[in-house]
Amino acid sequence: MNTLLSIETRNAVLLKMAALLDSERAAIIKINKADLEAYNGEDISMYDRLKADDSKVNEMIASVKHLAAQRDPVGIERFSFKHDNGMQVYNKTASFGTVLIIYESRPDVTVEAAGIAFKSGNKILLKGGKESLRSNLKIVELWHQALKAHGASTDWVEYLQFNRTETQAFLENPTQKVDLIVPRGGERLIAFVKEHATCPVIISGRGNNFVYVHKEADQQIALDVIINAKTTKISACNALDKVLIDKNLPNKEAFIKTLISKLKESKIKILGDEAISKFDDVEAIQSDDIWYKEFLDYKIAMAEIDSNEDTIAMINKYSGGHSSSIITKNNEVAKVFMENVDTAAVYHNASTRFTDGGQLGLGGELAISTDKLHQRGPIGLEHLVTNKWYVHGNGQIR
The missing domain is CATH 3.40.309.10 (Aldehyde Dehydrogenase; Chain A, domain 2)
Structure with missing residues (x-):
C-alpha cells in the first residue's frame, strides 16, 4: 500500500508535471498526430476528443497548476463531537485509496483526471482507449518523471495496457485493490463497467x-x-x-x-x-x-x-x-x-x-456524475475523497 504523500510533495509533483508538459509540448503534439492519423475518423466527436493540439496542452498545464494551488482535500474536518465520557470525536475527509479511471480517446484525461485523483491522495490506475495509446503513454512517462523528481514511487500513476477481455477480467477479479471506478465515455462503456465491476462505480451518464x-x-x-x-x-x-x-x-x-x-x-x-x-x-x-x-x-x-x-x-x-x-x-x-x-x-x-468542473468553480473535474450517490454533477477535488472517524480517548470502554 502506498503511504499518503505529504501535501507539499503532491503539489511539487503537480508543478513539475506542468513544467514537463510545457517542455515536452512538441513531442506530445507530434505523438498525438500519429494517434490522429491512425484513427479511422468515423466518429467526429471521438476525433475531436482525441486531438491534443497547442491549446489542449495549455489546458493540461493550467489544470495541474490550478490543482497545485488548491487546498488539500484530505484531512478536512467535517464534524466534531465531545462525548459525555470525554472522548473527542472527529469526522475527516480521507482518500479512497486506489481509483481506476476508464476512458475513451481523451489524452487530457490522462493529465486532468489523474491530477485530481493524485491531489486527493489516491493511487491512479489509468485505462485509456486504444485510439489514444501513444499520447497516453507519453503523458504517463511524464507523470513518472515528475514523481521520481520528488522521491515518490511511480506506482502512484499506473497505466493498464489492457484489451477489452483483459479489462473485463480485471473488473471482475482485480489483481490489485481498487476502491472506486470512474468510467468516462459513452453509454456502452459505462454499461460495460457497471456490468462487470465488483467495487463502487461513479456513473457519468448520458447528456441529452x-x-x-x-x-x-x-x-x-x-x-x-x-x-x-x-x-x-x-x-x-x-x-x-x-x-x-x-x-x-x-x-x-x-x-x-x-x-x-x-x-x-x-x-x-x-x-x-x-x-x-x-x-x-x-x-x-x-x-x-x-x-x-x-x-x-x-x-x-x-x-x-x-x-x-x-x-x-x-x-x-x-x-x-x-x-x-x-x-x-x-x-x-x-x-x-x-x-x-x-x-x-x-x-x-x-x-x-x-456544467463543467472548471466553469462551476471546482477548478477541474474527474467526471460529471448523473448518479445521486455520493456526488452529483461535476466531480472535483473535494468529492474524490471518502471520510473517516477519528476518535481520541484515554481508556474509555463501553
Whole structure:
C-alpha cells in the first residue's frame, strides 16, 4: 500500500508535471498526430476528443497548476463531537485509496483526471482507449518523471495496457485493490463497467440536455442560449439536444423561423414534432424514442409544449439526468422548474455548456456524475475523497 504523500510533495509533483508538459509540448503534439492519423475518423466527436493540439496542452498545464494551488482535500474536518465520557470525536475527509479511471480517446484525461485523483491522495490506475495509446503513454512517462523528481514511487500513476477481455477480467477479479471506478465515455462503456465491476462505480451518464423556452422568455436570450449550447462543442456531454417551446410564446412563428435559420447556419439537422415540422428545413420526428437519444452530433429535436408542468414531466422522463435550462423572465416559474426537474444541473436563462468542473468553480473535474450517490454533477477535488472517524480517548470502554 502506498503511504499518503505529504501535501507539499503532491503539489511539487503537480508543478513539475506542468513544467514537463510545457517542455515536452512538441513531442506530445507530434505523438498525438500519429494517434490522429491512425484513427479511422468515423466518429467526429471521438476525433475531436482525441486531438491534443497547442491549446489542449495549455489546458493540461493550467489544470495541474490550478490543482497545485488548491487546498488539500484530505484531512478536512467535517464534524466534531465531545462525548459525555470525554472522548473527542472527529469526522475527516480521507482518500479512497486506489481509483481506476476508464476512458475513451481523451489524452487530457490522462493529465486532468489523474491530477485530481493524485491531489486527493489516491493511487491512479489509468485505462485509456486504444485510439489514444501513444499520447497516453507519453503523458504517463511524464507523470513518472515528475514523481521520481520528488522521491515518490511511480506506482502512484499506473497505466493498464489492457484489451477489452483483459479489462473485463480485471473488473471482475482485480489483481490489485481498487476502491472506486470512474468510467468516462459513452453509454456502452459505462454499461460495460457497471456490468462487470465488483467495487463502487461513479456513473457519468448520458447528456441529452433540454432547453425550455417559456412563454415569458426573453427571446434573444433564448436564441443565444440554444445556439451556444448546441453548436460550440458537438462532442460535449453538456451540449444541447432538445428544445421545448411554449405553445403560447408571443410571435412564436417568427421566433421559430429565426431559430431554424440560425441552426441551419451551423449545419444543424433539425427534427420536429407535428407543429415544428410544418416549417421549412425541418424533418418530422418518426418515433418518440428520439427523445431518449443523446446525439453528440449536428442534430437537434424540437417540439411545442403546453406548460411548465408538462415540460418538467417530459424532461424527467427522457433526459439523461445531466443538465436542463429554462428561459423565462418569470422567477416563480423558473423556481418551480429548477426545484422539480431531476437533473444534476438546472439553469435559468443560461447555457447548459457551463456544467463543467472548471466553469462551476471546482477548478477541474474527474467526471460529471448523473448518479445521486455520493456526488452529483461535476466531480472535483473535494468529492474524490471518502471520510473517516477519528476518535481520541484515554481508556474509555463501553
